Amino acid sequence: MKAAIVVIAASLASGGLSAAAPDAAAIVREGNDKGAPPCIACHGAHGEGQVAGGFPRLAGLDAAYMERQMDDFASGSRDNAVMKPIASALSKEERRALARHYSGLAPPAASEPAASDELDPQGESIALRGRWEGQVPACVACHGPSGVGVGSHFPPLAAQPAGYIAAQLHAWKDGQRRNDPMGMMQHVASELDEAEIQAVAGWFAAQPAMIEEGGP
């Protein structure tokens, strides 16, 4: 009897707690009771992403940026068949807690060494200098040195899977992603041809997520 009361009291206490502040670490591992699957299934055990699936890393991304992306998946201004139902199954508080959780995790070193493929030199050129013709600005002008990201508006490109970076550029080209402030990325993406998209995605994927102290 006494033991039963203790168990009930404990479960009430934990239920009360999770209603007040969502347990992000638990949702990451187990999902929630409204149908959101565990995030680790796609975003990796430590938020490092998954190169083969083209699933982005979340570790180390800005919290306000990630929260807004989840809102945009739910509203459809960022149209993605996988993330829409997931974001919709998360409450506003859960999205905020998950964004905070992931922003506090250490990012992976780099997404993928360029494996056997040689990096196409036009990737680095577009990333660092842009292209005069078509007025493509240097990506690093907004995304920070070697694409490490700047504040809550300019997400990192460094150490994101190349497949993910390319998919986003396609999504802007096709109008599936329409959530960028002032259409900045829509312009950039519409100017890039397929070879340039692959080249620039490969270059950023191979950059380290963080600039070393004393480095550039």
Ligand code: HEC
């Ligand atoms: C079934 C696989 C899958 C699961 C499970 C999943 N995601 Fe995603 N997630 C994706 C894909 C695919 C994308 C890229 C969508 C696109 O191309 O726009 C993504 C993108 C995101 C982004 C945007 C990242 C960026 O850089 O803009 C956030 C934030 C995110 N997911 C959060 C979560 C959270 C939190 C969970 C767990 C509640 C979760 N995801 C579970 C597949 C998944």
Ligand code: HEC
């Ligand atoms: C004028 C500023 C600007 C320039 C230049 C720019 N970007 Fe962006 N980029 C943005 C903004 C702002 C976002 C975030 C959009 C949002 O809030 O959803 C973004 C997002 C992205 C994303 C999505 C990242 C993620 O986590 O989902 C990719 C990929 C990207 N940019 C690639 C590029 C590439 C490649 C170049 C160079 C060819 C480039 N960008 C140049 C402003 C810029």
